[in-house]
Amino acid sequence: MWSEKYNGIQRWMVRLEKINLEEKSWWSAKDALHSPPDFDSPKTETRTCTTCNKESKLIYKQGWACLNADPADSKLNCEKFFVFDQDTDDKTLEFAPAFLQERTKFELDPGPLVPPIITDQDLVRLGEYGFEERCKKGIVCPECGCCSRRIEWRQWVCENPSCQYLYSLTPHAVSASIAASQGTRKDILLKQEFIKSSIRIRNFSLKGFNVFEYTIPGVNGEDIGFIRHYKSNGDINHLPGGPDDLFQEMQTHNLGLKRNAAKNKGGMFLDLATLQNTNRLVARNEVLTAHYTANWVFLLCPAYVDPELMYQRVLRTSSRSPKNPHHSWRPLMSSSRP
Numbered sequence: 533m534w535s536e537k538y539n540g541i542q543r544w545m546v547r548l549e550k551i552n553l554e555e556k557s558w559w560s561a562k563d564a565l566h567s568p569p570d571f572d573s574p575k576t577e578t579r580t581c582t583t584c585n586k587e588s589k590l591i592y593k594q595g596w597a598c599l600n601a602d603p604a605d606s607k608l609n610c611e612k613f614f615v616f617d618q619d620t621d622d623k624t625l626e627f628a629p630a631f632l633q634e635r636t637k638f639e640l641d642p643g644p645l646v647p648p649i650i651t652d653q654d655l656v657r658l659g660e661y662g663f664e665e666r667c668k669k670g671i672v673c674p675e676c677g678c679c680s681r682r683i684e685w686r687q688w689v690c691e692n693p694s695c696q697y698l699y700s701l702t703p704h705a706v707s708a709s710i711a712a713s714q715g716t717r718k719d720i721l722l723k724q725e726f727i728k729s730s731i732r733i734r735n736f737s738l739k740g741f742n743v744f745e746y747t748i749p750g751v752n753g754e755d756i757g758f759i760r761h762y763k764s765n766g767d768i769n770h771l772p773g774g775p776d777d778l779f780q781e782m783q784t785h786n787l788g789l790k791r792n793a794a795k796n797k798g799g800m801f802l803d804l805a806t807l808q809n810t811n812r813l814v815a816r817n818e819v820l821t822a823h824y825t826a827n828w829v830f831l832l833c834p835a836y837v838d839p840e841l842m843y844q845r846v847l848r849t850s851s852r853s854p855k856n857p858h859h860s861w862r863p864l865m866s867s868s869r870p
Contacts, residue, residue: 534591535601537614537622542606547631551638571637574630584610593626594618646672652702662703673697685789685824705783708769708776740768789824 533546550557556566577590581598588599595616602608614622649671655662670681671688678692687700732747741762750756769775799818 534588534599535603535609535613536599536625539623542601542609542614544603549636549638551642553635569635571635574633576628576631576634581610581612583612586610589631590628591631593628594620649674649699650701655701655704660704661706662701663706667701671699681791681820683791683820686786703783705780708779711779738762740765791820791822791824793818794821795819 533544535542535544537543553569556564560566577596578587579590579596580587581600584598584600586598586600588597590596591599595618597614597616598610598612599614600610601613650666654660660667668682670679672679673690673692673695675697676690676692676695678690678695680688680691682688683691687698690697730749730753734745734747736743736745741764744761744763746759746761747755748757748759764775796818
């Protein structure tokens with residue numbers, strides 16, 4: 533890595549080398565010859581600056597220049613930084629052949645290019661549940677080599693249309709008590725602020741619930757309705773078929789959770805290989821959400837989510853809440869049927 537000037541503006545440059553030079557590169561032309569690298573020759577000439585006493589390589593055909601630059605403050609550069617022996621147009625610089633052909637032997641173990649897929653044994657060894665950040669990352673398909681994202685909650689599905697590879701972990705259910713302790717926020721403000729100050733808040737207890745009622749004003753200031761938020765507690769949560777049991781069932785049943793597109797849905801961009809009419813897959817520029825969702829209400833709900841099961845769970849969860857004669861859950865859930 534070194535610094536140079538282009539059109540009078542300082543910028544940083546990086547020269548990359550392939551680690552394994554014993555094998556022919558995949559980007560090489562099919563008819564190109566391959567020979568083992570020579571790490572001894574050629575070597576780029578190195579000179580020492582008489583001003584800062586720092587060494588710099590002879591990188592350009594136009595001649596040698598001191599490349600001693602400060603990465604944080606250009607004012608601390610060597611006084612002779614990027615000063616050539618002759619007038620040089622920095623917009624027309626060319627690299628010296630020896631610099632381009634020089635090869636450096638890589639002494640470290642690069643490790644596998646493809647990261648290993650996490651296994652059930654890894655979950656046990658690490659004491660993890662299978663929902664951690666590492667479990668949300670994509671994999672490289674071991675059958676076809678396609679880089680595939682973790683789109684579905686319950687499994688990885690190879691995104692190569694011609695490959696049928698699936699992979700899943702055996703997740704360990706998280707207890708409701710552990711989830712509640714990790715999700716507790718101590719910095720929640722008791723005083724809520726709204727865009728309209730005319731929204732009134734009333735807090736009271738009702739059949740074991742801590743209720744927050746928000747009264748909604750109309751255009752002329754009259755009350756047109758209210759929203760009630762029923763906050764549960766430990767007694768209600770621990771009831772048979774209550775929120776704790778529902779939380780456990782949500783972790784073991786297939787709810788059809790998946791990540792949806794947040795940007796550039798279905799978007800792809802053509803790479804050079806595609807422009808050359810090869811069979812290589814195009815690259816994606818679709819951005820997925822960080823969370824997994826499912827729609828349990830509308831007809832778009834996957835058929836394998838049992839709406840009757842969801843309806844029974846809602847009834848059991850709300851068994852101690854006041855009944856609203858003007859509202860029924862059943863039509864809402866029935867609309868999920870295929």
